[in-house]
Amino acid sequence: xxxxxxxxxxxxxxxxxxxxxxxxxxxxxxxxxxxxxxxxxxxxxxxxxxxxxxxxxxxxxxxxxxxxxxxxxxxxxxxxxxxxxxxxxxxxxxxxxxxxxxxxxxxxxxxxxxxxxxxxxxxxxxxxxxxxxxxxxxxxxxxxxxxxxxxxxxxxxxxxxxxxxxxxxxxxxxxxxxxxxxxxxxxxxxxxxxxxxxxxxxxxxxxxxxxxxxxxxxxxxxxxxxxxxxxxxxxxxxxxxxxxxxxxxxxxxxxxxxxxxxxxxxxxxxxxxxxxxxxxxxxx
Amino acid sequence: xxxxxxxxxxxxxxxxxxxxxxxxxxxxxxxxxxxxxxxxxxxxxxxxxxxxxxxxxxxxxxxxxxxxxxxxxxxxxxxxxxxxxxxxxxxxxxxxxxxxxxxxxxxxxxxxxxxxxxxxxxxxxxxxxxxxxxxxxxxxxxxxxxxxxxxxxxxxxxxxxxxxxxxxxxxxxxxxxxxxxxxxxxxxxxxxxxxxxxxxxxxxxxxxxxxxxxxxxxx
Amino acid sequence: xxxxxxxxxxxxxxxxxxxxxxxxxxxxxxxxxxxxxxxxxxxxxxxxxxxxxxxxxxxxxxxxxxxxxxxxxxxxxxxxxxxxxxxxxxxxxxxxxxxxxxxxxxxxxxxxxxxxxxxxxxxxxxxxxxxxxxxxxxxxxxxxxxxxxxxxxxxxxxxxxxxxxxxxxxxxxxxxxxxxxxxxxxxxxxxxxxxxxxxxxxxxxxxxxxxxxxxxxxxxxxxx
Numbered sequence: 047x048x049x050x051x052x053x054x055x056x057x058x059x060x061x062x063x064x065x066x067x068x069x070x071x072x073x074x075x076x077x078x079x080x081x082x083x084x085x086x087x088x089x090x091x092x093x094x095x096x097x098x099x100x101x102x103x104x105x106x107x108x109x110x111x112x113x114x115x116x117x118x119x120x121x122x123x124x125x126x127x128x129x130x131x132x133x134x135x136x137x138x139x140x141x142x143x144x145x146x147x148x149x150x151x152x153x154x155x156x157x158x159x160x161x162x163x164x165x166x167x168x169x170x171x172x173x174x175x176x177x178x179x180x181x182x183x184x185x186x187x188x189x190x191x192x193x194x195x196x197x198x199x200x201x202x203x204x205x206x207x208x209x210x211x212x213x214x215x216x217x218x219x220x221x222x223x224x225x226x227x228x229x230x231x232x233x234x235x236x237x238x239x240x241x242x243x244x245x246x247x248x249x250x251x252x253x254x255x256x257x258x259x260x261x262x263x264x265x266x267x268x269x270x271x272x273x274x275x276x277x278x279x280x281x282x283x284x285x286x287x288x289x290x291x292x293x294x295x296x297x298x299x300x301x302x303x304x305x306x307x308x309x310x311x312x313x314x315x316x317x318x319x320x321x322x323x324x325x326x327x328x329x330x
Numbered sequence: 331x332x333x334x335x336x337x338x339x340x341x342x343x344x345x346x347x348x349x350x351x352x353x354x355x356x357x358x359x360x361x362x363x364x365x366x367x368x369x370x371x372x373x374x375x376x377x378x379x380x381x382x383x384x385x386x387x388x389x390x391x392x393x394x395x396x397x398x399x400x401x402x403x404x405x406x407x408x409x410x411x412x413x414x415x416x417x418x419x420x421x422x423x424x425x426x427x428x429x430x431x432x433x434x435x436x437x438x439x440x441x442x443x444x445x446x447x448x449x450x451x452x453x454x455x456x457x458x459x460x461x462x463x464x465x466x467x468x469x470x471x472x473x474x475x476x477x478x479x480x481x482x483x484x485x486x487x488x489x490x491x492x493x494x495x496x497x498x499x500x501x502x503x504x505x506x507x508x509x510x511x512x513x514x515x516x517x518x519x520x521x522x523x524x525x526x527x528x529x530x531x532x533x534x535x536x537x538x539x540x541x542x543x544x545x546x547x548x549x
Numbered sequence: 550x551x552x553x554x555x556x557x558x559x560x561x562x563x564x565x566x567x568x569x570x571x572x573x574x575x576x577x578x579x580x581x582x583x584x585x586x587x588x589x590x591x592x593x594x595x596x597x598x599x600x601x602x603x604x605x606x607x608x609x610x611x612x613x614x615x616x617x618x619x620x621x622x623x624x625x626x627x628x629x630x631x632x633x634x635x636x637x638x639x640x641x642x643x644x645x646x647x648x649x650x651x652x653x654x655x656x657x658x659x660x661x662x663x664x665x666x667x668x669x670x671x672x673x674x675x676x677x678x679x680x681x682x683x684x685x686x687x688x689x690x691x692x693x694x695x696x697x698x699x700x701x702x703x704x705x706x707x708x709x710x711x712x713x714x715x716x717x718x719x720x721x722x723x724x725x726x727x728x729x730x731x732x733x734x735x736x737x738x739x740x741x742x743x744x745x746x747x748x749x750x751x752x753x754x755x756x757x758x759x760x761x762x763x764x765x766x767x768x769x770x771x772x773x
Contacts, residue, residue, distance in 0.1 A: 126454050155453060164456035174451040177546045178469040187465065188455035220546060240455065394705065394756035396712035399723065399749050407742040410552065484614075491616035495716055502618055515626045522619055530614050 076104035076139050078125075078244040078275060084133030085117070085124050085299075088151040094120050096299045098134070102244065102292065105273040109286045109308070112296035113323065118279045119171075121296065122248045125277065126168045127156040138165060138243050160192050167237030168246040171253055173229045175221040175236075181208070182217045185236045193240065200239065207235040211265050227258030231265055244275045251282060283327045287312045295320050337517045341508060345521045348504035349529060355418065355500065356490040359425025360483055366426055367433025374438055385434070392431035397492045400424050405496040421493035425486055432482045440475025441467070473544045480537035487530060501525040552739030556747055561729055565744075568725030569751050575721070576708040579643050583650030583707075584700075590651050591658020605655075612652040617710050620645045625717050638717035646707050657699050661692040694770045701763035705756045712752070722748055 078101070085095035095117045102108045112118045123129045124144075125136060130153045133146035143162050175184050185204040189195045208214045211231040221229055230250050237245055247266065251259040263285050270276060270289050280286050286293070290308035294301050295317075303320040305311035315321045370385045392400075404420040415423070444467050452462035494503035505522040508514050556562060594605045612620070625641040628634050636644065665688055673683040715723040726744045733740050 128450050128453065160456040160458055163454055166454070168451075168454045170447050170451065172445075172447050174447045176448065176451075176466055176470075178466075178473065188457065191461055191465070192456035192458075222546070236455070390757060390760070391753060394709075394760055395749050395752045396709040398712040398715070399745065399752055402723070403742075403745040403749055407745040410739040410742040488614075488616040491618040492713070494618070502616070502622075505619075505622060509622075509626055515630045519623055519627050522622065523615070526615055526619060534614065 077106075078102040078104075078277070079137045079140070080125070080134065081137075082134035082146075083121075083124065083131055083136065084146055085120055085129060086132045086151055092299070093132070094299050095124065098296075098299075098301060100292075100294055100301070100304065102275055102277055104139075104243075104275055106291040107270045107276045107278060107289050108292045108294065109290035110277065110279045110294055110296055111286065111323065113326075116296040117299045118296055119248055122168065122246045122277065122279055124156075125244075126166055126246055127158040127163055130154075130156045164188065164192055164240040165243050166246060167240060167242035167244070168248065169230065169233045169237055169250045171249040173221070173226065173233070173253070175224075175229050175232060177221050179221075180217070181213065181219050181221070181224070181232050184221070184232060185239055188236070189239050204235065204239055207238055208232075210268075211235060212261075225258060226254045227261045230254065230262045234262075234265055234269075238269075238274075244277060245269070247276060247278045247280070249279050249281065251280070283312070283324070295323060297323075333516050333520075334514070337512070337514050338521060341504075341514075341517070342521065344504050344508070345501060345525050348499060348501035349525045351498065352487070352490055352500040352502075352525075352529060355421045355425065355493055355498065356487045358422045359490065360429060360486050362422060362426030363429025363433050363482070363486060366430025367437055370430060370434035371437035371441070374434070375441055389431040389434060392428055393435075397424060397428050397489050398495055400427055401492060401496050417493070417496045417498045420496060421490070421498055424493070425490060428489065429482060429486045432485065433479065436475050436478030436482060437471075439478060440471035440473075443474040444470045470546075473546055476544045477541050480540060484530060484533055484537065487533065488526075501529075552737050553743050555729070555733055555737040555740040555743050558733070564725050564729065565722060565747060565751065568720070568722035569755070571719070571721040572708070572711045572714070573755060575639065575642055575646070575714060575719075576704070576711045579646030579650055579707055579711075580704045582643075582647045583654055583703075586647055586651030587654025587658055587700075590655025591662065594655055594659040595662055609652045609656060612649055617645065617649065618713050618716065620649065621713055621717060638714065638719045641717060642711070642714045642719060646710065649710075650703060650707055653703050654700060657696055657703075658692070661695040662688070664695060665691055698763045698767040698770065701759055701766065705759040705763070708756055708759070709752065722751060 080101075081099050083095055083098040084093050086093040098121065100108065110118050110121060120129065124131050127144065130150040131144060131146040132148050132150060135142045135146065136144040143165075144156050144158060175181075176187070179187060182201065182204055185207065186197065186200045189200045189203075190197055205214060205217065208217055211234065213228060213231055213235075216224065216228065216232075221232075224232065233250075234245075250266075251262050254262065259282065263282065266276070266278070267285075267289055278286070278289065287308060290311075291306070293303075293305050293308050293311045295303040295315075297319055303311070303315060303317045305316075311320070312324065315324055370389065373381045373385050401420060401424045404415065404424055405417060408415065448466055448470065449462060452466045457465065490500065491502040494500050494506065497503070501522060505518045508518040590605065590608075593601055594609075596602065615623075621641060624636065624645045625638060628636050628641070628644075669687055669691070670683060673687045678686065711721070712723060714721050715727075718724075726748050730741050730744050737743075
């Protein structure tokens with residue numbers, strides 16, 4: 047089975063790269079951009095996210111750090127369209143996909159189209175596999191239903207993805223038969239098969255036993271090498287340092303420090319807040 | 331006095347008829363209960379104002395009063411308002427009124443048990459609201475609701491024994507009648523137990539099979 | 550609609566309340582005795598002895614699969630002949646409700662006892678608690694929390710099922726209602742509607758608070 051059946055030339059790049067493990071080209075206009083994003087809940091006196099702006103270049107990895115309650119998860123949820131935004135814009139490749147409107151504080155979700163939603167993938171902290179579908183059923187459902195792709199082609203690609211994450215032999219297993227780490231790897235495959243321009247990972251190892259963290263993070267590292275654009279929220283500092291092209295530190299709904307040199311950020315953080323935050327992970 | 335097999339043979343056909351009556355009343359009562367339950371659960375999940383309050387009041391009234399009193403009210407009380415129903419209609423409406431609230435609660439419980447992250451994942455994957463409900467939410471809700479629904483079906487079959495009190499010739503009525511007429515306590519009680527085992531054991535076994543069939547975590 | 554006046558006739562309401570008292574008394578005694586029986590049954594169910602297990606299994610399954618009315622018939626008509634035991638109607642009701650309540654409660658007790666994590670026993674042991682201290686200070690309080698909401702629900706079910714006592718001839722609220730209806734047949738032809746309506750709400754007033762308590766307990770303790 048070859049990849050020429052993949053319909054979306056732009057999106058398939060990341061997958062093709064994932065499979066060949068080669069870096070992909072970075073062009074200027076491509077990427078995922080957030081401008082002046084504001085997220086305000088009803089009955090709250092101040093916004094959870096206040097004037098957030100950043101750009102994730104195509105093929106790079108942004109790691110979002112911050113203490114709990116800083117708004118990291120909310121940021122990812124707004125980007126995925128799970129929460130409507132009250133100000134600013136979210137755009138992919140300079141095309142605006144979500145625009146903030148005041149008065150939507152109580153609304154459930156943004157009114158993004160199905161097609162737009164498939165362009166941003168997300169993996170949650172808690173296991174979110176559908177318990178009523180097998181591993182293969184979980185992965186193939188959305189491409190067949192939403193992207194109207196051919197079932198045989200989708201299954202072939204699903205198998206290839208499962209092989210990449212080392213789970214080809216579990217394709218017919220039910221989610222409850224898998225370990226936490228295996229479930230998260232399947233969840234990553236399920237997001238990838240839609241060929242999203244950007245993949246959002248929301249503390250995907252936080253609920254895992256320590257010995258399973260590595261197998262999941264290895265998959266993510268390999269994805270990064272293959273040029274998958276990603277936005278990652280994590281508490282694994284070693285991993286963050288290894289994978290980040292670009293780091294932002296969030297606190298109280300603001301970006302307190304941003305760096306395009308991850309090694310410099312971890313070695314010599316500029317702001318006092320960042321120094322203090324990083325110290326909480328040290329034991330001397 | 332010893333057990334009289336010839337009595338059992340002679341009167342077994344009565345119990346067969348009674349059993350058929352029990353099944354007839356129960357099946358229609360349960361179908362009505364499921365319909366009422368679906369409507370009520372739908373109204374509660376959709377949060378339709380006013381209708382929702384009415385459903386709440388109905389559920390509380392239905393769950394906190396005995397079927398016997400509900401039946402007496404329907405059968406003896408309502409005719410005074412000009413509403414005259416046959417004993418069969420009263421029995422089916424009574425079971426539907428009682429069972430509707432239990433079915434509604436089981437269905438609502440199933441829908442509410444589906445974690446929010448499942449709906450969110452369906453959304454992020456681009457599924458439409460209808461696809462999300464039919465492919466993700468409902469299959470899981472049914473899996474959680476099935477044990478409760480099965481328990482309700484068995485409960486309503488058992489409750490149907492109360493309809494003998496409004497002179498419907500079900501199994502219970504047959505037993506009472508034969509004891510009263512011939513003082514045949516052993517034989518009648520024996521046939522009563524056999525009749526209920528014949529009705530309820532298969533349902534109970536089928537229910538267990540159904541629960542396993544819908545339990546994604548075990549099959 | 551002036552039939553409602555039947556409820557205001559002298560003596561009608563007090564008599565209905567007296568009947569209701571009989572209902573509540575039967576239910577109360579049954580629930581009260583069911584609790585120790587249920588604790589015993591629950592404990593027996595956790596035993597490994599195969600004979601005890603089999604007996605408990607048959608007992609629970611039989612009680613569960615038979616309609617309560619059939620059980621009442623068995624006790625009232627059957628016991629009298631089998632054991633030459635002259636049980637009156639009220640006694641038959643109380644006996645059946647205790648056997649039924651004991652079985653249901655026993656199953657709840659078993660579930661509650663088995664749901665307590667092994668670590669609770671182990672940490673009690675490590676802390677030096679005696680077996681009795683472990684049971685009374687650690688296990689029981691946790692079991693009760695899991696037990697209580699369902700037990701209150703069971704009490705509601707027993708109160709409702711008490712209505713069946715009238716079919717054995719116990720003079721409780723429904724029987725009293727029927728007597729009042731018969732006595733006023735000519736004076737208040739529509740009395741039936743009002744009396745049964747009143748009984749309907751009397752049951753509701755007894756059972757509803759119990760349901761609310763059960764729900765509250767469930768909500769409060771489900772997050773522990």
